[in-house]
Amino acid sequence: MTANKELRVIEHFYDAAESDSIYRRLLLEQNWPDNRYSVAGREFMLPRLQTWHADPGISYSYSNNLLQTRSWTPLLSDIRQKIEHFLNFSFNSVLVNLYRNGEDYVGWHADNEAELGERPFIASLTLGATRRFAFRHKKTAENGSILLGSGTLLVMQPDFQHHWLHSIPIDSELTQGRINLTFRKVIVPK
Ligand SMILES: O=C(O)CCC(=O)C(=O)O
Ligand SMILES: [Mn+2]
Numbered sequence: 001m002t003a004n005k006e007l008r009v010i011e012h013f014y015d016a017a018e019s020d021s022i023y024r025r026l027l028l029e030q031n032w033p034d035n036r037y038s039v040a041g042r043e044f045m046l047p048r049l050q051t052w053h054a055d056p057g058i059s060y061s062y063s064n065n066l067l068q069t070r071s072w073t074p075l076l077s078d079i080r081q082k083i084e085h086f087l088n089f090s091f092n093s094v095l096v097n098l099y100r101n102g103e104d105y106v107g108w109h110a111d112n113e114a115e116l117g118e119r120p121f122i123a124s125l126t127l128g129a130t131r132r133f134a135f136r137h138k139k140t141a142e143n144g145s146i147l148l149g150s151g152t153l154l155v156m157q158p159d160f161q162h163h164w165l166h167s168i169p170i171d172s173e174l175t176q177g178r179i180n181l182t183f184r185k186v187i188v189p190k
Contacts, residue, residue: 004135004144004160004164005157006156006157006159006160006163006164007135007146007154007155007156007157007160008154008155008157009146009148009152009153009154009155010086010152010153010154010155011149011151011152012151012152013083013086013125013151013152013153014125014127014150014151015151016150016151018151019127019128019150019151020127020150022075022079022127023127023128023150023177023179025075026075026096026098026127026179027098027177027179029073029075030051030073030096030098031051032049032051032098033049033050033051033067033068035047035048035049035050037066039066046066047103047104047105047106048097048098048099048100048104048105048106049097049098049100050066050067050095050096050097050098051067051070051095051096052067052068052069052070052093052094052095052096053069053070053071053072053073053076053093053094053096054069054070054092054093054094054186055072055092055093056071057188058092058093058186058188059115059186060093060113060115060184060186061113061114061115072094076094076096076181079125079181080094080183083123083125083153083183086153087123087155089121089123089185090185091123091183091184091185092184092185092186092188093183093184093185093186094181094182094183094184095181095182095184096179096180096181097179097180097181097182098177098178098179099129099131099168099177099178099179099180100177101174101175101176101177102129102131102170102171102172102173102174102175103170103172104170105167105168105169105170106167106168107167108136108165108166108167109165109166109167110138110161110162110164110165110166111156111161111182111184112161112162115186115187116161116184116185116186116187117185117187118158119158120156120158120161120184120185121155121156121157121158121185122155122156122161122182122183122184123153123154123155123156123182123183124148124153124154124155124156124180124181124182124183125152125153125154125180125181125183126148126149126150126151126152126154126178126179126180127150127151127178127179127180127181128150128176128177128178128179129150129174129176129177129178130147130148130149130150130178131147131148131168131171131174131178132145132146132147132148132168132169132171133145133146133147133148133154133166133167133168134166134167134168134169135160135164135165135166135167136164136165137163137164138163138164138165139163148180168180
């Protein structure tokens, strides 16, 4: 458990052998897109590779600006089902991030887009290399970090996105890859 009440860490949600096998399958089967994008006429390179999968009818500005929505693969559906059963919560989308090595990263942000609603509840599964997940308070100097190893499920409670920013910092020594899946519930407008 961490000092942060709004995070819950479940180590060995998948055991080492299962995690390794899922990591390898995702690496091979995800059909990773290029990481160069053009937004509003400007080109930029994302420091990782991403795919976005959602139920039919789900639209999310972050991904729609960058990524095409894909359907669920059998493997991603199985993982979703296991996490939903464990948390007793249903998700309708997943963002899959591949950090090819320690040079790939995600900068400081909160997952608080309007489409995630007032209370964004996010479950994040790590496979492959261990990386540091850093967080810092939006208003105070409080900060901290947790090491996320393969097979760990990190649950971000809704208030985490309200109060904290998070990032996966560069780890230049690291040569191995890591895949992270963040399961989300995009609110469908009525
Ligand atoms: O890779 C991680 O653990 C975090 C990814 C993340 O923050 C995101 O996709 O929003
Ligand atoms: Mn995030």
